[in-house]
Amino acid sequence: MAQTIAGLLEEIAVARDHWGIAVVAMDGAPIYSLNEGQLFQPASNAKLFTTAAAMALLGAKTTYQTKVLARGVFGDGGKLTGHLVLIGNGDANLSGRVLPYVAPVPGQKPDASESGPAPLRYLEEMADQIAATGLKSLRGDVIGDDTVFPWEPYAQDWAIDDAVWGYGAPVSALSINDNQIKVTVTPGDAVGAPASVVIDPAMPYYTLDVAMTTGAAKSGSTVQMERAPGSKVLRIYGAIGLHGRPDVEEIAIQDPAAYAAIALKGMLEARGVHVTGEARARHRVLLDTESFSRESGAVVDAATKEVSPQQRIEPADDAAFGIAATGEERTLASHASAALSEDVVVTNKESQNLHAELLLRQLGLARGRDGTIAQGARVVREFLVNAGVDKDDFAFLDGSGLSGHDLVTPRATARLLQYASGQTWFADWKSSLPVGGVDGSLEGRFTKASLMGKVFAKTGTLGEARALSGYVECASGRMVIFSIMVGNHLPQVHADREVMDKIVEAIAAAN
Structure with missing residues (x-):
């Protein structure tokens, strides 16, 4: 196997690339390594770390609730003088996505004529709930509130041109579609x-x-x-x-909370609710600066928290937003998210950046001091150090891997994969990984009969970095762990990906 890999890495198209490889048995015994202790950009391999921490620390069955609160003075005839506030609590799936995730039939593309559920269906459902309460007029605003997390739409070193596209969308506790x-x-x-x-x-x-x-x-x-x-x-x-x-x-969408408020206002008006005010967003600006400490012990134990993230959905400090605090408060509508484990499947199968970032902030809120990027990163760091990963083998500044400052070694990734295999949540987490030749980001790779359905791994691509890490069922029936990372390959080429797949094939054949 070592000779085969060495020959592959001598090919002209990839010989100048920087390679790192770690292959270990399920019990952690080393099988092969090359530059396993050197640091690479993980790209979307970072999602392995974020989702594993979420499964371990938040729990597979955790759900999050989105609410619409009415605050103000209620009058006869369904009149409200005050405001309606749509409160986000970090639900990543307020969209038309069908859950649980269903793998497509290999080689069969979905019918373009099948549109699927409406992308704003859950807002429509909440608008129906509001209309059913008898509300007829609102003398005030419709507010999209994402203050459960501070307003940090982008992490450090996200490329500015990524912000135009859906994969680089801003992060908000009130995320829609x-x-x-x-x-x-x-x-x-x-x-x-x-x-x-x-x-x-x-x-x-x-x-x-x-x-x-x-x-x-x-x-x-x-x-x-x-x-x-x-x-x-x-x-x-x-x-x-x-x-x-x-x-x-x-x-x-430039401001998801504002977009959600605009959408809800239009839906209410379509249902006969007259709204005199405007649709606007409500953010919580982060005033305290935090460093991304590389030391463990920087987080607060969840037992010391006064409230859980599921409970913490009441907006505070109305006066700061020019809202009268007089009158009463009523919950007019609500929507519960799918279980966290179902979202982890979406995050890993589709390599969904926004969902990974929301999980990172949920970790910071539940197990740190606040739902900030820095607190989430510290919680992940603490989790990894406790899992036996060397503290100098990784540095994460976001949850998705879009940051160019993220770094990790192949041996750290292999250690995480080996640690996860012994946890109670492993089966659910492993099933979230793309499967070679079957689904997710590996649907078009490992399509040979010898490997189809036998590679369970997370892909990663960012600029001139690429990664693939996970598990492979070998020719002997034995399962082994691998992490392959490439840095500094030539732009706009895919030779390294092809060689990467051949390395996995060599691993499978030799073990």
């Missing part, structure tokens, strides 16, 4: 004709600046989408070939 909208560009019916642009959900949120034309047949697509930081103007320009397939992109 993965904090993204779908933009579909379709060619016109003649060369030179304007191309059509459709937004889904069809919400009055972004102002569109469109300069899209229809190019010659078979000319391809040159669609570009841009949005300046903090702006709500989305610029869409370029050309798309006549008779070509529509260009579909996921665009990040």
Whole structure:
């Protein structure tokens, strides 16, 4: 096996790349290593650490509740003078996603005509609940409140150009439809004709600046989408070939709490509730600075917390938002999330960045001092050190791996995988990993009969870094742990990924 791997790494296309590999038995016994103690960017392999900590410290059955509270003076005829506040509590799946996750049939693409559940269905359900209470008019505002976590939409060293796209969406305790909208560009019916642009959900949120034309047949697509930081103007320009397939992109929502408030206000008005005020967001600005300590012992034990994250959904300090505190308070609507274990499956199978970041903040809130990025990272650090991972073998500044400052060694990743295998939550967590040739981010890899359905691993790609770590069922029937990481490969090439898969094949054949 060592000779096979050495030969693969001597191939011209990957010989200049920086490689790190750790292969161990399920009991931790070493099998093979190469630069296992050197630091690499984990990319989405960071989700292994975040989701394992969430399963261990938050619990597979944990749920989170979103509520709509009415505060103010209630009058005859269904009148409310005050405000409605939609309070987010970190539910990652206020969307049209179907849970539990169902793996697609290998090689079979979903029918484009099947739209599935509406992306804002849970807001619609809560709007129905509110209308059913008899509310007819609101003299005040609809407020999207995400103050259960401080407003830290982006982690350190997230690339600025990522913020335009759905995979780089801002993080909010009130997250809706993965904090993204779908933009579909379709060619016109003649060369030179304007191309059509459709937004889904069809919400009055972004102002569109469109300069899209229809190019010659078979000319391809040159669609570009841009949005300046903090702006709500989305610029869409370029050309798309006549008779070509529509260009579909996921665009990040700049302020998810504000978007949710706008959506709920529109839904209430559609149900006959007259709203005199506006839709707006309510954030909690973080005033205290925190460092990302590399020392353990920096977190607070959950037993010392006065309230649980499930209970802590009441917004505080109304006066700071210009809201009268007089009158009474009523809960008009609520929605309970799916179990945390179901969200972990989505997070790992789809490599969902937003969901990993929400889990990190939930860890900080439940087991640290607050739902901040730094507190979440400290909780993960404490968990990993207690699991036997060397404190100098990793540094995480977010939960998803989008940060360019994240670092980890292959041996730390292998140690986590080995530790997890002995825990009560292991079966559920392992089932969240993509399966080679079957589902998630490994659906199109390991499609040979010898490996299909036998590789359970998390992928990772960020710039010129790539990673793959998990478990493989070998030719002997024995399961082994592996972590393969690559740094500094040439941009826009995939030779390292192909060699990575061949290394897994070599591991499986030799053990």
